[in-house]
Amino acid sequence: MQNELDLYDITIVGGGPAGLFAAFYSGMRSMKTKLIEASPYLGGKLNSYPDKMIWDVGGQPPIKAKQLARQLIEQAMTFDPTIVLNQQIQDIKRTREGYYIIQSRTGECHLTRTIVLSIGYGAKSAIKLSVKDADKYENSNLHYTVTDLKHYKGKRVLISGGGDSAVDFANALYGIAHDVMVVHRRNEFKGHERSVETLLTNRIRVKMPFAVKRLEGDQARINAVEIDQVDEKGVFLNRCEHVKVDAVIVNHGMKADIGGIRNWGLKTDDRHILVNDKLETGKEGIYAAGDSAMFGNKIHLLAGAFTDAATAVNHAKTYIKPESAMDIFISSHNPVFDEKNELIEQAAK
Ligand SMILES: Cc1cc2nc3c(=O)[nH]c(=O)nc-3n(C[C@H](O)[C@H](O)[C@H](O)COP(=O)(O)OP(=O)(O)OC[C@H]3O[C@@H](n4cnc5c(N)ncnc54)[C@H](O)[C@@H]3O)c2cc1C
Structure with missing residues (x-):
């Protein structure tokens, strides 16, 4: 089965703010990226309070949750990641080569070198x-x-x-x-x-x-x-x-549960996946970010989700390519932005 599957550098499970920012960031780190979301839409919890005004995202003037979701989705698409909707991930298996096969509840499989779990408090189902x-x-x-x-x-x-x-x-x-x-x-x-x-x-x-x-x-x-x-x-x-x-x-109403992920041998508490300060779960190449991650001084806010996403992706990159560990990587280091910057500046003239 593995031979038929396309191999990704990183597969992000969960398309909320942490997953969306991770998809952007891994693209910026030149990783072949897939994002899998259980529901039919991206945005995660932002969809549960669409008209609420959010004031506490750095550098972002007050913004309605639905608008922030739109912007996060637009940013996530910058490097054309593969997006898969309506698939709730419930199982992973390690292959002999050291990759992971991720399986959805409905049986679809995905092959990947690394995984970022950004599943919030789990997939939602109706009470x-x-x-x-x-x-x-x-x-x-x-x-x-x-x-x-x-x-x-x-x-x-x-x-x-x-x-x-x-x-x-x-x-x-x-x-x-x-x-x-x-x-x-x-x-x-x-x-x-x-x-x-x-x-x-x-x-x-x-x-x-x-x-x-x-x-x-x-x-x-x-x-x-x-x-x-x-x-x-x-x-x-x-x-x-x-x-x-x-x-x-x-x-x-709805209830959320991290469900089958509890059986993956990761350390969990009642709602979270326990990670270290590199966002490592203890299983090689598997990271957690956003609300699903728990470590000392964790911030369960959007600001925390974005920081976790960048940290998890950077360590996933280093896992695949150890020599990239010392890269100080900011957006202007990626030549792909040169052309995009030019277009933005031309449009502003
Ligand atoms: C009412 C409310 C108001 C808030 N207001 C603010 C605020 O003003 N400022 C602020 O900073 N934060 C606020 N927050 C917190 C903020 O929304 C969260 O910190 C943020 O959404 C976390 O993002 P996340 O991507 O980690 O998780 P989520 O947003 O929960 O996204 C997780 C995604 O993973 C998907 N998923 C789950 N399980 C699976 C699976 N097995 N397979 C595939 N996909 C899966 C889910 O469907 C979901 O889309 C608020 C939260 C709530 C509930």
């Missing part, structure tokens, strides 16, 4: 509805996200949750679905103020503090949902109501 038989209906009419609004046309939809996703999906489905009901276990919504206002103006039916207690259906589909009022601790109060439904959407 499941903890009600009997919920998993049975996941392939029919119980959903954890909305991929196609048209699918709900004319249907009776119950949405469980009270955060941004629940509120946004309820608003998006209003006017498309025949009926939308939001069931939320708290007395207040956590969603964005303006979206909540829209939800209430749309007169979408809201039941709170209520929670889903039971799914009623046959082998194939849910036909109705029993909802019940809950107290502030989430205890059911036996004030049940039955709601006929065609579809149930559950938005109870």
Whole structure:
């Protein structure tokens, strides 16, 4: 299998701020680079707070997270790395030649000399509805996200949750679905103020503090949902109501887990990969950077993610090419920038 795979100098696992900056930096260090991201988009946690203003990145005036993500992606593409989306990495194996084969959950393989793990707190997955038989209906009419609004046309939809996703999906489905009901276990919504206002103006039916207690259906589909009022601790109060439904959407948030990476023989604590000050994991050629890395004086901020990325890449480069260890490498040392600088200066004239 190894012969069929293209060999990369460095494979970066995780396309958040640390991974994106590592992709730029490894390109600058003339390394053949691949970046693999579990989700369908790059940017990592920045996508979870897109409209928040970020003030604490050096030299960068206040900037919204979504704009910073766009800029990081643009910078990461400077040296045309190979980008792979929708692949959650879960296994690695060392080859006889000392390379690594990285394998995704869905079986795709990647061959690389070195690895930078910039996986944040791990790949995210939806928090499941903890009600009997919920998993049975996941392939029919119980959903954890909305991929196609048209699918709900004319249907009776119950949405469980009270955060941004629940509120946004309820608003998006209003006017498309025949009926939308939001069931939320708290007395207040956590969603964005303006979206909540829209939800209430749309007169979408809201039941709170209520929670889903039971799914009623046959082998194939849910036909109705029993909802019940809950107290502030989430205890059911036996004030049940039955709601006929065609579809149930559950938005109870996401959880992250470093998952299979725990089995790679790396040192980990509950959320992190433990590294030394060279960002080395203890396995030759494997480094960690960003939120996933833990060492003395670690800064779990964007500034820390960028520094880690450069440190990890520099040591990966030295691992491949020991004579490069003493290179003092700043961007102006790479001749590739001469041409780019000229273009920028011409455009400024
Ligand atoms: C609400 C909030 C506000 C914040 N505000 C600020 C701020 O103002 N200033 C600041 O400096 N910092 C802030 N931070 C922290 C900052 O967002 C993080 O430090 C930064 O995102 C870390 O980047 P990262 O690349 O290490 O991890 P992440 O951003 O978490 O990216 C990790 C990426 O790896 C992917 N991944 C995970 N597992 C796998 C796998 N097995 N295979 C493939 N891909 C995988 C994930 O899908 C994700 O895209 C904030 C964080 C939060 C949550």
